[in-house]
Amino acid sequence: MSPSCPISARRIDSNMARMISFQVVFFTVLFLFTQWSLFLFIILFDFIVRAFRRSEFSLFSLTGKWLLSTLDATPHYTDEAPKRFALYLGLGTVLSALLLYSLGFVKTSMGVASILFFCAFLEAAFDFCIGCRIYYALNLVKGKAKITYDRYFN
Numbered sequence: 001m002s003p004s005c006p007i008s009a010r011r012i013d014s015n016m017a018r019m020i021s022f023q024v025v026f027f028t029v030l031f032l033f034t035q036w037s038l039f040l041f042i043i044l045f046d047f048i049v050r051a052f053r054r055s056e057f058s059l060f061s062l063t064g065k066w067l068l069s070t071l072d073a074t075p076h077y078t079d080e081a082p083k084r085f086a087l088y089l090g091l092g093t094v095l096s097a098l099l100l101y102s103l104g105f106v107k108t109s110m111g112v113a114s115i116l117f118f119c120a121f122l123e124a125a126f127d128f129c130i131g132c133r134i135y136y137a138l139n140l141v142k143g144k145a146k147i148t149y150d151r152y153f154n
Helices: 014-034 038-051 059-071 080-102 106-126 130-153
Strands: 011-013 077-079
Touching: 011 014, 011 080, 014 038, 014 059, 014 077, 014 080, 014 106, 038 059, 038 080, 077 080, 080 106, 080 130, 106 130
Parallel strands: none
Antiparallel strands: 011 077
């Protein structure tokens, strides 16, 4: 049985998430090899646009839609909430990498960007979302804490 989402009834195509992750991998690799912060800005812009649910302005979403329609891929729907949580983690990660780079901590920025690369690569290559796993773990802890609280205080 797959984990279910206790918060959102929305569903998204996981193929699209994988296409976007592939592009994040690509731009992260470009940053890691060139150390040109423009690539982090591109990723950051795209994450912000998608965080505000404005995917019509997301270059990664537009490219992903085009690729999926060209490949005639069958949609594979999954819960949206874990993917959105992963989006926010990615947003924080790329923002941290960019901030560290701007402050002159280039090696630390490269380390943070490597984490972004690793997580996006797992999603793109194997449909394994680390942010989603963290989301499910946090919800399990939250559920157990509520049960414990209800038992002792209600």
